[in-house]
Ligand SMILES: [Zn+2]
């Protein structure tokens with residue numbers, strides 16, 4: 480392993496502005512090398528926003544990142560979670576225990592917590608999505624065999640001590656942070672905004688790299704929710720966004736607009752193809768993405784395609800017909 484690779488795999492901390500720090504925590508995922516947690520000064524301690532995935536060495540990485548900005552877990556007075564994905568929330572239980580603090584999160588976290596202790600159920604759900612999308616049984620069996628020992632990245636499911644919903648504020652030395660519910664990426668997603676400094680902690684709702692990820696099956700219309708949530712954060716007029724992955728970025732409006740355009744382009748591409756002839760989610764995903772569908776991206780891209788189709792269905796542009804196994808999508 481090269482020195483560079485080794486460095487990438489360690490937690491790192493850096494100051495963003497006085498009283499606000501970025502904690503960069505490694506992830507085991509190809510293409511997503513790390514996630515960000517954030518700490519901000521609040522009276523005698525700090526508020527920690529997100530805490531990273533639970534995996535071998537993950538607590539040491541969080542402590543190392545904190546140590547680099549002269550903080551310790553003991554300083555954490557409250558743990559605030561942008562959303563219940565394992566990379567942001569996975570080690571909430573041990574962090575809460577070690578710091579002796581409360582954990583605050585949005586109540587719609589069943590998408591992560593319902594099956595967190597049951598990886599087989601998570602995999603079964605994923606295979607069911609594949610089956611409905613038109614993936615062959617042989618491919619599904621291969622997928623099952625490769626993923627049957629996947630781990631959740633979640634140390635233990637704990638209920639939040641308080642709900643992060645619209646109107647909640649979190650005090651800090653920079654001033655209060657306002658909570659905004661921003662479902663779409665997943666139902667439990669919130670963003671935090673500090674209005675005097677115009678800083679947005681955007682979680683995975685708006686990332687520095689324009690890319691989508693939408694959780695399917697836990698709410699009626701994830702794409703519609705995502706678009707509404709883009710309007711919510713656009714109205715804040717943030718100057719700096721601190722996202723769940725990648726570096727802090729400015730020009731927040733342009734990033735939001737980029738997401739809207741990406742969604743519109745995918746909806747249009749799907750609409751056109753369904754107009755021509757009935758489609759499965761798999762046949763559409765093969766055409767609307769400029770990357771082949773492979774093991775590493777299949778669940779994500781099929782899920783996203785189904786979210787787009789569900790949105791078009793909600794708007795009355797397409798309808799689904801099941802042959803018992805596979806859903807075929809028709810123009811209305
Ligand atoms: Zn996420």
Ligand SMILES: [Zn+2]
Nearest residue numbers: 564566683723
């Ligand atoms: Zn994430």
